[in-house]
Amino acid sequence: MEDNECRDGGKKLQREFGGKRKYSLTKIGKSLVTDAEGLSYAPYVLQHHQDALMSVWPLVHEAVLDPTIEPFAKVHGEPAYSYYGKKPKMNGLMRKAMSRVFVPFMTSVLDGYDGFKGVKRLVDVGGSAGDCLRIILQKHCFICEGINFDLPEVVAKAPSIPEVTHIGGDMFKSIHVVDAIFMKWVLTTWTDDECKLIMENYYKALLAGRKLIACEPVLPDDSNESQRTRALLEGDIFVMTIYRAKGKHKIEQEFKQLGFSAGFPHLRAFISIIFTLFLSSKSNFSFWILERLGEYL
Ligand SMILES: C[S@@+](CC[C@H](N)C(=O)[O-])C[C@H]1O[C@@H](n2cnc3c(N)ncnc32)[C@H](O)[C@@H]1O
DSSP states (O other): OOOHHHHHHHHHHHHOOOOOOOOOHHHHHHHHHTTTSSOSSSSHHHTTTHHHTTTTGHHHHHHHHOTTOOOHHHSSSHHHHHHHHHHHHHHHHHHHHHHHHHHHHHHHHHOOOTTTTSSSSEEETTTSSHHHHHHHHHHTOOOEEEEEOOHHHHHHTOOOOOEEEEEEETTTTTOOOEEEEEEEEEEGSHHHHHHHHHHHHHHHHHEEEEEOOOOOOOEEOOSSOHHHHHHHHHOOOHIIIIIIIOOOOHHHHHHHHHHHHHHHOOOEEEEETTTTTTTOOOOEEEEEEEEOTTTOO
């Protein structure tokens, strides 16, 4: 809560309660309390402050000086994805943390975007435990089958979800042929060359006229001091430190070039502002709808 808000709130309460000082939670404090939908930011805060992550931050400068250094792997001897896969407690906390982010995110996506129409088989690549897919299938009953595609060790622990098949694999090698590919928060952890490789595999897996729906954070062209830009850049630094030193957030033009180089000449961008991400800040996600050459209207 801003100082002014605190002072004004304090005065108001003193008036209302006959001069007696009363205390209440600030907006940020309230976000840590479980809401009516059973969600809270508390696991998100706890997840970001786990020892395994905190011990990596002091090495962030090394990754800036030399991007071949992976701070997480240097501290723990292996990359974050495989490390998390072996730690059920950490994985569980991350899932709880992410649910506070992806439930409002997916609700906002599905309220504002109708591009799933006509899709019968959908794959969520890097879908983790399949939670996003569950929300998509609940809203869009016309989708007959959802495939949650992630690393074998991740899907091995995924809970059973009606109409969802969990498939373990490697998106760098191949993925299943479907009507549409959904992907959220995946490209941002890979280099441009790796992103291109992933997207070329998607292109091969998609039949003519089908599409890739990519939901990724998009940086503004020019950096500024706004809370939104700061939150996006903070996400970029988080990825660099915890996941991949070479992974980076991109601006719109970079996404366009990437899609084009992987064979997707048509790109539509939908911008969604997700108010609830990163506590009080507004965060800007774009959905990049990449379509196969000339075959999709
Ligand atoms: C940042 S998480 C995003 C998870 C989910 N899409 C979301 O938005 O909450 C990236 C996901 O990609 C998965 N992943 C990493 N490497 C992969 C690979 N080679 N093939 C398939 N999935 C992979 C990770 O296991 C993880 O679940």
